Amino acid sequence: MRRPILVRSVVVTATAALLAAGCGGGASTTSTKDPKAAFSTGMNGLNDSDVLTVTLKFDTDADTLVRLSKESGDELDPAIAKDIASAEVVFETKTTNGKKLSEIKTGDSKATASRFSFSDNGTAYAELRSRDDALYLRADVKGLLGLFNKSNVYDDLQSRASSLPAFVKAFVADQWVSVPNTVIKALTSQFAGSTGASPNPAQAQKLLADIKAVIGKDVTVARVGTDDQGDHLRLTAQSRQLLGDFVQAIGGAIPGASLALGKFKPEDVPEHSIVVDAWVSDGALAKLSLDFGQFVPDSEKKPGDTLPIVMTFDRSGDDIAKPDGATPVDLSQLGSLLGGLGA
Numbered sequence: 001m002r003r004p005i006l007v008r009s010v011v012v013t014a015t016a017a018l019l020a021a022g023c024g025g026g027a028s029t030t031s032t033k034d035p036k037a038a039f040s041t042g043m044n045g046l047n048d049s050d051v052l053t054v055t056l057k058f059d060t061d062a063d064t065l066v067r068l069s070k071e072s073g074d075e076l077d078p079a080i081a082k083d084i085a086s087a088e089v090v091f092e093t094k095t096t097n098g099k100k101l102s103e104i105k106t107g108d109s110k111a112t113a114s115r116f117s118f119s120d121n122g123t124a125y126a127e128l129r130s131r132d133d134a135l136y137l138r139a140d141v142k143g144l145l146g147l148f149n150k151s152n153v154y155d156d157l158q159s160r161a162s163s164l165p166a167f168v169k170a171f172v173a174d175q176w177v178s179v180p181n182t183v184i185k186a187l188t189s190q191f192a193g194s195t196g197a198s199p200n201p202a203q204a205q206k207l208l209a210d211i212k213a214v215i216g217k218d219v220t221v222a223r224v225g226t227d228d229q230g231d232h233l234r235l236t237a238q239s240r241q242l243l244g245d246f247v248q249a250i251g252g253a254i255p256g257a258s259l260a261l262g263k264f265k266p267e268d269v270p271e272h273s274i275v276v277d278a279w280v281s282d283g284a285l286a287k288l289s290l291d292f293g294q295f296v297p298d299s300e301k302k303p304g305d306t307l308p309i310v311m312t313f314d315r316s317g318d319d320i321a322k323p324d325g326a327t328p329v330d331l332s333q334l335g336s337l338l339g340g341l342g343a
Helices: 004-021 035-045 062-071 078-086 141-147 152-161 166-172 181-192 201-218 239-253 331-341
Strands: 051-058 087-095 112-120 123-130 134-139 177-180 220-227 230-238 273-281 284-291 308-314
Touching: 035 220, 035 230, 035 273, 035 284, 062 078, 078 087, 123 141, 134 166, 134 181, 141 152, 152 166, 166 177, 177 181, 201 239, 230 239, 239 273
Parallel strands: none
Antiparallel strands: 051 087, 051 308, 087 112, 112 123, 123 134, 134 177, 220 230, 230 273, 273 284, 284 308
16 A cells, blocks of 8 residues: 555645754753753754754665665665665855854844755765855756766756856856846745735744744643753644644745645644654754654554654854855846757
């Protein structure tokens, strides 16, 4: 029996819960034995530094992924399973003035730099950096295609890119390209034009406050104990209530979101308990772990059916520099780009 249809809605809710649980507020050094207050202190502690690095990855191995795939009626190539098991996504944000993240005003884009990267087996396949009013992007296109056994596609892609704009050729060749924030804002305003203005700092602050309120209302926290990773807490919520409140918070804070989410019905979401394990260490959240195996129906679950995805938090990181020699994206050449791709 296949599981994806039954699990999909709950997984979306659980992932939202995992990501939202990592949203920190102002710095705090207060310690407490109350589990919910301890978790809140841990979230707040994340911003008590000038840098925060968040890593997202599966806590599993290739053999387990292949076995779980077979149980759900699919076949997963062992080589691809190995790549999935070792893959990780990293998001780092760092202040540019040495201040703590908690001291940076919302909307002050020049006060922080950030980077997003995807790597596998120690190889960085894609990276995005935000620094000095511009976005910088690079990707190992050939390597990414190789991860999915599509290396033969790269030669044709490279051939097509030779007649396309310079920034396309650079991107295909694993070189940096840059996009000014002014261009991004202009595009954003065009897409948001029919539904309202782009989100402003006040709206962003309201959204964060509303998400925290949802967590405070819908999530219960219990203490499991203490281990070498820190104070072990367990968060529990009900999928339907949590996702419904999340949607309401987003719709009330982001322009146009209520229209996009207008047809969403929380009652259509399968009711399920969502359990997330958390560890707080040295006054800050250190790790979150969500086992997707909990969404497998009891009638189908087998011993060892676990698939944890973990998010770790580190209040240290590398400097986020502006890449040298980045090729600027020229939007005036989009016409020739689309024409080349359709050739």
